[in-house]
Amino acid sequence: MTTPLLSIEDLTVALPGGGDRRHAISNVTLRLNRGEVLCIVGESGSGKSITASAVMGLLPGDQLKVTGGQIRFDGRNLLDLDENAMRRIRGDRIAMIFQEPMTSLNPVMTVGRQIEEVLETHDVPAAERPAKVLELARAVDLPDPEEIVKRYPFGLSGGQRQRVMIAMALALEPDILIADEPTTALDVTTQAQILDLIRNLQRARGMGVLFITHDFGVVADIADRVAVMQQGRLVEEGPIEQVLVRPSHPYTQKLIAAVPRFRTARPEAVPEGPLLRVKDLTKIYRSRRGFGAMRETRAVDAVSFEIARGETLGLVGESGSGKSTIGQCILRLASIDGGEVLFDGKNVGTLQGHDLLAYRGRAQMVFQDPFASLNPRHRVGRSIMAGPLAHGVPRAEAERRMNALLERVGLDAGAASRFPHEFSGGQRQRIGIARALAVQPDLLVADEAVSALDVSVQAQVLDLLREIRRELDLAMLFITHDLRVASQICDRVVVLHQGKIVEQGVVTDVFGHPEQPYTQSLIAAVPGRSWHGDQREPETSNI
Amino acid sequence: MMRIVLAVALRLLKAAAVVLAIVLLNFVLIRLAPGDPASVIAGQAGAADEQFMAQLREQFGLDQPLYIQAYTYVSGILQGDLGYSYRQAMPVSDLILERLPATLLLTGTAFVLALVAGVAMGAAAGLNAGKATDFIVSVVSLIFYATPLFWIGLMAILLFSVTLDWLPAYGMVSTGSRATGWARAADIAWHLVLPAVTLGLFYTAVYARMTRASILEVRDMDFVRTARAKGLRRGPLIRRHILRNALLPIVTLAGIQAGQLVGGAILTETVFAWPGIGRLAFDALVQRDYQVLLGVFLITSVMVVVFNMITDLVYRLVDPRIGATA
Numbered sequence: 001m002t003t004p005l006l007s008i009e010d011l012t013v014a015l016p017g018g019g020d021r022r023h024a025i026s027n028v029t030l031r032l033n034r035g036e037v038l039c040i041v042g043e044s045g046s047g048k049s050i051t052a053s054a055v056m057g058l059l060p061g062d063q064l065k066v067t068g069g070q071i072r073f074d075g076r077n078l079l080d081l082d083e084n085a086m087r088r089i090r091g092d093r094i095a096m097i098f099q100e101p102m103t104s105l106n107p108v109m110t111v112g113r114q115i116e117e118v119l120e121t122h123d124v125p126a127a128e129r130p131a132k133v134l135e136l137a138r139a140v141d142l143p144d145p146e147e148i149v150k151r152y153p154f155g156l157s158g159g160q161r162q163r164v165m166i167a168m169a170l171a172l173e174p175d176i177l178i179a180d181e182p183t184t185a186l187d188v189t190t191q192a193q194i195l196d197l198i199r200n201l202q203r204a205r206g207m208g209v210l211f212i213t214h215d216f217g218v219v220a221d222i223a224d225r226v227a228v229m230q231q232g233r234l235v236e237e238g239p240i241e242q243v244l245v246r247p248s249h250p251y252t253q254k255l256i257a258a259v260p261r262f263r264t265a266r267p268e269a270v271p272e273g274p275l276l277r278v279k280d281l282t283k284i285y286r287s288r289r290g291f292g293a294m295r296e297t298r299a300v301d302a303v304s305f306e307i308a309r310g311e312t313l314g315l316v317g318e319s320g321s322g323k324s325t326i327g328q329c330i331l332r333l334a335s336i337d338g339g340e341v342l343f344d345g346k347n348v349g350t351l352q353g354h355d356l357l358a359y360r361g362r363a364q365m366v367f368q369d370p371f372a373s374l375n376p377r378h379r380v381g382r383s384i385m386a387g388p389l390a391h392g393v394p395r396a397e398a399e400r401r402m403n404a405l406l407e408r409v410g411l412d413a414g415a416a417s418r419f420p421h422e423f424s425g426g427q428r429q430r431i432g433i434a435r436a437l438a439v440q441p442d443l444l445v446a447d448e449a450v451s452a453l454d455v456s457v458q459a460q461v462l463d464l465l466r467e468i469r470r471e472l473d474l475a476m477l478f479i480t481h482d483l484r485v486a487s488q489i490c491d492r493v494v495v496l497h498q499g500k501i502v503e504q505g506v507v508t509d510v511f512g513h514p515e516q517p518y519t520q521s522l523i524a525a526v527p528g529r530s531w532h533g534d535q536r537e538p539e540t541s542n543i
Numbered sequence: 544m545m546r547i548v549l550a551v552a553l554r555l556l557k558a559a560a561v562v563l564a565i566v567l568l569n570f571v572l573i574r575l576a577p578g579d580p581a582s583v584i585a586g587q588a589g590a591a592d593e594q595f596m597a598q599l600r601e602q603f604g605l606d607q608p609l610y611i612q613a614y615t616y617v618s619g620i621l622q623g624d625l626g627y628s629y630r631q632a633m634p635v636s637d638l639i640l641e642r643l644p645a646t647l648l649l650t651g652t653a654f655v656l657a658l659v660a661g662v663a664m665g666a667a668a669g670l671n672a673g674k675a676t677d678f679i680v681s682v683v684s685l686i687f688y689a690t691p692l693f694w695i696g697l698m699a700i701l702l703f704s705v706t707l708d709w710l711p712a713y714g715m716v717s718t719g720s721r722a723t724g725w726a727r728a729a730d731i732a733w734h735l736v737l738p739a740v741t742l743g744l745f746y747t748a749v750y751a752r753m754t755r756a757s758i759l760e761v762r763d764m765d766f767v768r769t770a771r772a773k774g775l776r777r778g779p780l781i782r783r784h785i786l787r788n789a790l791l792p793i794v795t796l797a798g799i800q801a802g803q804l805v806g807g808a809i810l811t812e813t814v815f816a817w818p819g820i821g822r823l824a825f826d827a828l829v830q831r832d833y834q835v836l837l838g839v840f841l842i843t844s845v846m847v848v849v850f851n852m853i854t855d856l857v858y859r860l861v862d863p864r865i866g867a868t869a
Contacts, residue, residue: 056772058768058771058772060763062673087774087775087776088774089774090771090772090773090774091772091773091774091775092774095772095773096772098765098768098769098772100765103764103765103766104765104766104768104769105766105769106766106769106770106783106784106787106788107766107788107862107863107864108787108788108791108861108862108863108864109783109784109787117770117773117775117779117783118773118774121773121774121775121776121779122774152863152864154863154864165769168769168773169772
């Protein structure tokens with residue numbers, strides 16, 4: 001057996017005191033071979049990113065300390081190296097790319113200079129650097145390399161920034177590339193391109209890649225071997241075929257079962273008579289560039305659709321498709337610039353005063369970020385009751401409703417007197433749902449309501465939304481970028497691209513037999529497609 | 544290029560409108576004070592019978608409606624005429640020009656001192672957060688921040704002039720000194736130490752606190768982690784990535800302080816008997832010398848507007864994101 005490129009042995013990292021567990025990771029043992037992609041997969045808090053940071057020596061030293069184990073690379077234990085020796089390895093022998101391309105580059109330095117910095121700090125002669133920077137920009141398929149290296153990060157798209165990150169990481173042909181959720185913040189089509197790029201460069205250069213992700217679809221597309229982590233421990237490790245198809249550990253089985261899949265069973269027919277009718281809805285954002293002409297951006301361009309009671313309509317699209325803006329226009333959180341939104345026959349766009357207040361009592365929203373959408377200084381009970389009280393519901397009745405709702409969304413009654421920070425992301429999203437339901441709406445707009453959640457939690461929240469929609473006979477507008485999630489919960493979907501509707505219809509028709517090239521490209525880009533094909537359709541998702 | 548010229552032109556136009564509004568506002572505000580200039584002059588002359596007052600009013604145009612007086616004043620300003628101080632028997636513009644260099648020397652020194660010392664202290668604290676340096680800087684800057692300026696001035700005089708006799712306590716040059724050239728410059732510098740330090744301390748503390756907070760924020764940002772992952776040495780990491788970004792908010796603050804270069808030294812100039820604009824304004828106020836007061840108001844407001852513009856331009860230079868979207 002050959003020596004592995006990198007071997008992590010019994011690595012243990014302590015958490016600062018007072019937490020709910022003593023170790024961020026404990027006794028993790030992993031091997032990465034040359035020319036191999038090892039995926040570490042797990043939910044938030046599993047310790048996967050900490051493992052990666054420990055290899056790079058980038059743990060925040062005042063909070064997390066390695067208390068045991070070894071990280072062997074190139075015949076040495078990286079944990080024994082002093083800061084200067086470790087610095088020489090970073091960026092040269094082991095390189096790393098991160099999740100957030102928008103914030104991972106210095107905003108006041110040109111991207112070319114940032115790539116050059118890697119060469120400079122590892123003593124590449126100044127004369128060779130400019131040519132090398134251009135060569136790298138070309139290697140990661142950046143358009144117009146000569147021009148783009150002179151730009152600042154704000155002038156690049158998310159995908160392009162991630163390419164710059166990859167160019168920096170590959171500058172000195174490292175032995176190991178550590179990629180920490182590098183595609184999580186990107187649109188699916190961009191994600192597919194970046195995954196391709198990483199895979200191709202890895203093959204061409206024979207690097208070992210340590211790829212951190214929460215997404216089993218991505219794992220299926222890129223990994224040779226998979227390690228599954230849960231709460232700081234390694235629970236299963238093996239070749240991709242084995243872990244994905246015949247997972248042995250119950251946690252892995254549970255995680256894989258929770259991964260949303262495209263469903264094939266056609267949803268039940270939807271009752272007639274729309275509750276919400278959107279006709280030629282248009283939203284225009286205007287901005288002035290210097291003294292040039294006013295620039296108009298049609299964020300939403302003549303979009304029409306209907307939703308009936310008891311129906312879930314999905315709005316799917318990439319960032320900039322206008323899907324969230326549509327949700328905001330429907331709830332009058334944004335003004336309407338053209339077309340009309342008819343709710344129960346009434347024009348939402350012209351509602352004023354009491355009528356608008358009454359409308360808000362019938363149409364509610366569940367927001368994406370469960371951390372930011374609850375007032376951190378209000379107790380949960382107060383947040384939930386605020387809506388009904390504003391609509392004139394007596395306090396006793398509001399309290400009764402709040403308690404019933406907390407129970408309905410699966411939280412104990414004591415939750416009302418606690419603050420949002422005392423809850424997990426999934427629990428907070430349940431609170432968000434209870435808050436929206438407290439005014440007893442007829443229409444629920446869920447804007448990326450499960451996107452920030454781990455898959456297992458995601459599945460539970462989706463189940464909850466599905467049940468509630470049925471019990472209360474709600475009309476639901478479900479906005480998401482994730483086609484698999486949309487497929488799980490929606491009856492019909494509208495596919496949006498740059499503010500316009502590309503295609504709409506029954507979810508299984510649109511995703512099963514997409515007619516438009518754009519829809520086809522979206523579906524082709526969904527990670528783990530081949531793997532999903534192998535899987536039998538789980539019974540539970542046929543609702 | 545054309546766009547930048549146009550942008551600057553538009554800014555100038557807006558600035559002119561702001562200054563005009565301030566001039567008119569000041570003019571009206573001064574007139575709201577009880578008693579008109581005629582009664583002041585009459586009071587100083589010691590004779591105040593109705594006929595003399597009416598004669599004065601007619602002579603100075605004070606019998607005209609207020610808007611005509613305002614028009615006369617504004618058109619005078621446009622021709623560089625800030626009025627005449629009967630009290631000092633000098634044109635207001637001459638009075639101001641005579642006092643301006645002293646004030647600019649004092650406030651400019653204090654500004655540079657505060658900026659350099661404050662940023663250096665803040666950087667030392669921010670980069671060593673939680674260590675002794677941080678603690679010392681935090682305590683010192685809190686003291687500077689919380690203590691009133693005049694009190695620091697008085698205590699400094701007490702300690703360094705009266706007790707230790709190291710530094711002169713008042714004035715800009717030694718009494719009776721006839722030194723010229725370098726000797727005179729040294730004498731002025733000698734006198735400058737206490738007032739400049741006193742005036743600068745508050746902003747030193749503000750810069751130090753802000754720099755520290757800004758560094759603490761920036762050092763945990765994603766791009767700093769990226770820079771570390773590239774294997775950067777500590778020096779370039781701090782200079783290019785942490786400080787370069789952490790100092791952006793300091794530019795805004797420095798612009799605010801720079802705008803107060805002329806008007807912000809009244810207390811210090813009074814305590815140290817520094818012959819500057821602040822003293823001029825204070826005396827004018829006490830003596831109800833309205834023309835001088837209006838002139839000082841005009842100069843200070845023009846300074847604020849001008850430095851706001853300069854700050855905006857500097858921001859465009861140091862932060863490439865600004866201007867791309869504006």
